[in-house]
Amino acid sequence: MAYAYLFKYIIIGDTGVGKSCLLLQFTDKRFQPVHDLTIGVEFGARMITIDGKQIKLQIWDTAGQESFRSITRSYYRGAAGALLVYDITRRDTFNHLTTWLEDARQHSNSNMVIMLIGNKSDLESRREVKKEEGEAFAREHGLIFMETSAKTASNVEEAFINTAKEIYEKIQEGVFDINNEANGIKIGPQHGATNATHAGNQGGQQAGGGCC
Amino acid sequence: MNFLRGVMGGQSAGPQHTEAETIQKLCDRVASSTLLDDRRNAVRALKSLSKKYRLEVGIQAMEHLIHVLQTDRSDSEIIGYALDTLYNIISNDEEEEVDDVEGKRFEDLGSQFTEIFIKQQENVTLLLSLLEGKWRTSEFDFHVRWPGVKLLTSLLKQLGPQVQQIILVSPMGVSRLMDLLADSREVIRNDGVLLLQALTRSNGAIQKIVAFENAFERLLDIITEEGNSDGGIVVEDCLILLQNLLKNNNSNQNFFKEGSYIQRMKPWFEVGDENSGWSAQKVTNLHLMLQLVRVLVSPTNPPGATSSCQKAMFQCGLLQQLCTILMATGVPADILTETINTVSEVIRGCQVNQDYFASVNAPSNPPRPAIVVLLMSMVNERQPFVLRCAVLYCFQCFLYKNQKGQGEIVSTLLPSTIDAMGNSVSAGQLLCGGLFSTDSLSNWCAAVALAHALQENATQKEQLLRVQLATNIGNPPVSLLQQCTNILSQGDKINRRGSKIQTRVGLLMLLCTWLSNCPIAVTHFLHNSANVPFLTGQIAENLGEEEQLVQGLCALLLGISIYFNDNSLESYMKEKLKQLIEKRIGKENFIEKLGFISKHELYSRASQKPQPNFPSPEYMIFDHEFTKLVKELEGVITKAIYKSSEEDKKEEEVKKTLEQHDSIVTHYKNMIREQDLQLEELKQQVSTLKCQNEQLQTAVTQQVSQIQQHKDQYNLLKVQLGKENQHHGSQSDGAQMNGIQPEEIGRLREEIEELKSKQELLQSQLAEKDSLIENLVSELLQPSASAGDSEKVAELKEELATLKSQLNSQSVEITKLQTEKQELLQKTEAFAKSVPVQGEGETPAAANSTDVEGRLSALLQETKELKNEIKALSEERTAIKEQLDSSNSTIAILQNEKDKLELEITDSKKEQDDLLVLLADQDQKILSLKNKLKDLGHPVEEEDELESGDQEDEDDETEDGGKDQDQGYL
Ligand SMILES: Nc1nc2c(ncn2[C@@H]2O[C@H](COP(=O)(O)OP(=O)(O)OP(=O)(O)O)[C@@H](O)[C@H]2O)c(=O)[nH]1
Numbered sequence A: 001m002a003y004a005y006l007f008k009y010i011i012i013g014d015t016g017v018g019k020s021c022l023l024l025q026f027t028d029k030r031f032q033p034v035h036d037l038t039i040g041v042e043f044g045a046r047m048i049t050i051d052g053k054q055i056k057l058q059i060w061d062t063a064g065q066e067s068f069r070s071i072t073r074s075y076y077r078g079a080a081g082a083l084l085v086y087d088i089t090r091r092d093t094f095n096h097l098t099t100w101l102e103d104a105r106q107h108s109n110s111n112m113v114i115m116l117i118g119n120k121s122d123l124e125s126r127r128e129v130k131k132e133e134g135e136a137f138a139r140e141h142g143l144i145f146m147e148t149s150a151k152t153a154s155n156v157e158e159a160f161i162n163t164a165k166e167i168y169e170k171i172q173e174g175v176f177d178i179n180n181e182a183n184g185i186k187i188g189p190q191h192g193a194t195n196a197t198h199a200g201n202q203g204g205q206q207a208g209g210g211c212c
Numbered sequence B: 001m002n003f004l005r006g007v008m009g010g011q012s013a014g015p016q017h018t019e020a021e022t023i024q025k026l027c028d029r030v031a032s033s034t035l036l037d038d039r040r041n042a043v044r045a046l047k048s049l050s051k052k053y054r055l056e057v058g059i060q061a062m063e064h065l066i067h068v069l070q071t072d073r074s075d076s077e078i079i080g081y082a083l084d085t086l087y088n089i090i091s092n093d094e095e096e097e098v099d100d101v102e103g104k105r106f107e108d109l110g111s112q113f114t115e116i117f118i119k120q121q122e123n124v125t126l127l128l129s130l131l132e133g134k135w136r137t138s139e140f141d142f143h144v145r146w147p148g149v150k151l152l153t154s155l156l157k158q159l160g161p162q163v164q165q166i167i168l169v170s171p172m173g174v175s176r177l178m179d180l181l182a183d184s185r186e187v188i189r190n191d192g193v194l195l196l197q198a199l200t201r202s203n204g205a206i207q208k209i210v211a212f213e214n215a216f217e218r219l220l221d222i223i224t225e226e227g228n229s230d231g232g233i234v235v236e237d238c239l240i241l242l243q244n245l246l247k248n249n250n251s252n253q254n255f256f257k258e259g260s261y262i263q264r265m266k267p268w269f270e271v272g273d274e275n276s277g278w279s280a281q282k283v284t285n286l287h288l289m290l291q292l293v294r295v296l297v298s299p300t301n302p303p304g305a306t307s308s309c310q311k312a313m314f315q316c317g318l319l320q321q322l323c324t325i326l327m328a329t330g331v332p333a334d335i336l337t338e339t340i341n342t343v344s345e346v347i348r349g350c351q352v353n354q355d356y357f358a359s360v361n362a363p364s365n366p367p368r369p370a371i372v373v374l375l376m377s378m379v380n381e382r383q384p385f386v387l388r389c390a391v392l393y394c395f396q397c398f399l400y401k402n403q404k405g406q407g408e409i410v411s412t413l414l415p416s417t418i419d420a421m422g423n424s425v426s427a428g429q430l431l432c433g434g435l436f437s438t439d440s441l442s443n444w445c446a447a448v449a450l451a452h453a454l455q456e457n458a459t460q461k462e463q464l465l466r467v468q469l470a471t472n473i474g475n476p477p478v479s480l481l482q483q484c485t486n487i488l489s490q491g492d493k494i495n496r497r498g499s500k501i502q503t504r505v506g507l508l509m510l511l512c513t514w515l516s517n518c519p520i521a522v523t524h525f526l527h528n529s530a531n532v533p534f535l536t537g538q539i540a541e542n543l544g545e546e547e548q549l550v551q552g553l554c555a556l557l558l559g560i561s562i563y564f565n566d567n568s569l570e571s572y573m574k575e576k577l578k579q580l581i582e583k584r585i586g587k588e589n590f591i592e593k594l595g596f597i598s599k600h601e602l603y604s605r606a607s608q609k610p611q612p613n614f615p616s617p618e619y620m621i622f623d624h625e626f627t628k629l630v631k632e633l634e635g636v637i638t639k640a641i642y643k644s645s646e647e648d649k650k651e652e653e654v655k656k657t658l659e660q661h662d663s664i665v666t667h668y669k670n671m672i673r674e675q676d677l678q679l680e681e682l683k684q685q686v687s688t689l690k691c692q693n694e695q696l697q698t699a700v701t702q703q704v705s706q707i708q709q710h711k712d713q714y715n716l717l718k719v720q721l722g723k724e725n726q727h728h729g730s731q732s733d734g735a736q737m738n739g740i741q742p743e744e745i746g747r748l749r750e751e752i753e754e755l756k757s758k759q760e761l762l763q764s765q766l767a768e769k770d771s772l773i774e775n776l777v778s779e780l781l782q783p784s785a786s787a788g789d790s791e792k793v794a795e796l797k798e799e800l801a802t803l804k805s806q807l808n809s810q811s812v813e814i815t816k817l818q819t820e821k822q823e824l825l826q827k828t829e830a831f832a833k834s835v836p837v838q839g840e841g842e843t844p845a846a847a848n849s850t851d852v853e854g855r856l857s858a859l860l861q862e863t864k865e866l867k868n869e870i871k872a873l874s875e876e877r878t879a880i881k882e883q884l885d886s887s888n889s890t891i892a893i894l895q896n897e898k899d900k901l902e903l904e905i906t907d908s909k910k911e912q913d914d915l916l917v918l919l920a921d922q923d924q925k926i927l928s929l930k931n932k933l934k935d936l937g938h939p940v941e942e943e944d945e946l947e948s949g950d951q952e953d954e955d956d957e958t959e960d961g962g963k964d965q966d967q968g969y970l
């Protein structure tokens, strides 16, 4: 319950790139080997710590399938961060990035932080997209970039946390209007109170969906 | 459209010709007039006609009105009239007084016009854009927004799914409608809630978007602002919307829980004890609030989701608040019933919450457990039926996956506790009372409740066999089991209120639950020679449809008596019972009767949900948990009946070998566990010893430095005495000094002597300890002696403790010594000071002076000797310190040895693991043997189950959504 900030995220990208797996790995530290097609949108949450502050992440994992596009677009506006995911073993998912980015830029608020993720880095032998290509795309469009594996959990934490750091910095710089909830940011109930006091009894509840 | 034409054609007696013409004229004006004022007046006129001549206006004016919406957007008034007119055409709301036939037609009318309106999807989009808060501050907005909201709500009510789909695909459609909740004008906000209700009805995707747009926060804020349950109909509307958003929507439920919104529900239930305000609105609101809690912890939700919500509800005090309502007075019956149902689901299968519930007391004098108070209502005929059902549900939920609670309930029936209870009535007594009362409903409820105390709990099934009942005075007590079967067989003699079937079905369900998986209970049951003939008699008879269910249950009970029979009764061995069935009933017939249970019309209803929810008492036949038991046993009993005795034997053998393997594995597991424990103990002992040793060492160091100080003080003393000697060689009045000093020194010397002897003792004890350590080490070198080690270590520990205490007392004595020396020193000083004064005042006496001189030199001598002794003492201390050091290092070595030992234990563990693998191989072999058997044509499926049973246990738990899953989802 005692968080300093709450950030809303969305995860977008082609079907099958591993969006749901990334979320599951982040919230439950599990991997799901079977493709369980997401219908519409699914919700997940976790607490993280940045700069000694508790930050609650509320994450909406969207369906990549084209037919759900109109539904998933509704989630851009209220999100502070987006993970745009492609699959390094499928070039077409990389090629579609431009479309995704246009869609995101068009429907989101202009300050939304976008993290580009090349997922399935564990499948090196089947790689079709070089890491450098991902880096170049990110540089060109002003995104943060990371390669991850939802299977081995490599860089998964980092992907979510670095996005939050970026948002957090933007808040510090005063870029975000934190009083407008439509930006996907909410100030916690105890913001401003000395953090040390409640950081202590929160310690055990960082991982998973611990309530309160 | 055909329909419309039909209606038009048949309505010659409807509006007069002139009205139709008027409408036509007005439409023409709307379409062609170039003056806005003119058009506005025409639309206003259409609006006023639209209620009375709904059909005509609808048909003729719809497209013109839509056109107005598209083109006249700058004028809020005309848009407002157009929207109002469209609303009148489409909505059925105002037509409630119309009689049935008429009403039906108007309903159709509304949906027909809706269909026409939404045929062009842009019309809906147009409406959405009008609702957008572009003119936020102006009056304009209000004129447009309000009728717009009402129109869209009507469209959604008429053709929900289609309109929802259009809104879903129009960009930001849903999100924009969410803004209505933020509207500062209450009318619009409140109608916005109604619109969202229609919008979210059974559409998961829209529900999620609405939740994403902070609907929970908004709605909870509104409810709080309006005064929670004391609020008006807005609160009710918000609660219905919340229910729409959460019911059967796992994603939203998770979001609700993660957003800490459960905590915000708690104040809803702070309704206080005052009986003042229970308005109809408040009752409705509270009802919805309770239902919302239930939505979050419904048994049909994924187990992990429910359990995390249950935990949150306990942590934030919501459960406690609900229990307060439960025990409060003056609460309306339907609220009380729903509160009981809610508490039930909040505690179901959640140990912490169940434990809390068990601790709740009613505020009576003396306080009674809530469980007892509730059970009183369950077996009380005067209580409303729904309330009694709710109590039963609550009791079931309390016992669900709660072995502790089951044990507590059963224990209230056991002889030892009954005596201890004294006069206060117990849960067990109430259940027995219900079981044997003359009210069939109480019989059924008590039987089912008792069955739940036995569910999946072999221990309690056995414990309950011990229960004896006192019957008529003079007759011997009868066991509970016996009494149940007695009532079954003589049931018809007793005159009962309610249905006889209900009593018998209840008792049979209890017996089936009791006997399943409990061979001892089966033996007890068969021991009464009247039971089997009774069952076979019931099953064999050709009875009417009424009795079919009882026959089926009797067949199930007999089947259980065969399947869980351990052949301990000669006359009722499995094989004999099977032969009996063949002879008296016939296998086919038996199986058919068994099938009556699951074919019963009420069976599937009960199998769907755990809550005993019956429209009226006659429907109260099946218990949910019992349907699970039937599902589990129907197949296996059928197989068991058809199986030959040879197969039975083989199965028995396989079972035995498996059991043997199991016991070996268990044995090893236990051994490993024990060794682990020992290791842990030893580790702890070593660490405490180490710590003690350190303390001792510091104590010795301190003492050494104290001795040094003493030495220094003696030196000082000596020097001072020397000086005194020089200056006052002819001191005459030294008697005072001489009288004291030698005495003091004598005492000092004695004490030092004592100290010395103590130290000797200490030394010898150290030596003892040394040898002990040596023994210990040598024993440690033999790994097999691990059990003995702990004793040695304990001894060593003890030795160290005495050593430590001796050192302590020594140090106390040294302190004493020190203070005495201090005194001595002071006295010497005082003397030294006093001498010159006295010397001036009196004439020195030569004889005395020589005496003093002699004494002083003796004193000097003695001091010297003392000094030597102290030196020796300090040397001894150093030696002791060294010895302690060395013993310390011995202990370090000891620890090393222990580590080695640990390693060896790990090795032996590995060996045991290998053994386990070997065992697994053996199991594998048995499996393949069985497969071969199978190949040879012997059906061995059941054996498979038995074999894998042990391993599957854990998996089963997970599937059932037990504790494992709770953790998994956290
Ligand atoms: N080897 C490997 N496989 C992965 C990884 N991430 C996901 N997968 C697999 O990829 C498939 C699709 O994963 P999902 O997470 O369901 O895909 P999604 O992006 O959510 O797909 P949609 O819900 O249809 O949009 C599954 O079979 C996963 O097991 C990864 O990092 N490495």
Ligand SMILES: [Mg+2]
Residues within 6 Å of the ligand: A019, A020, A021, A036, A037, A038, A061, A062, A063, A064
């Ligand atoms: Mg997915």
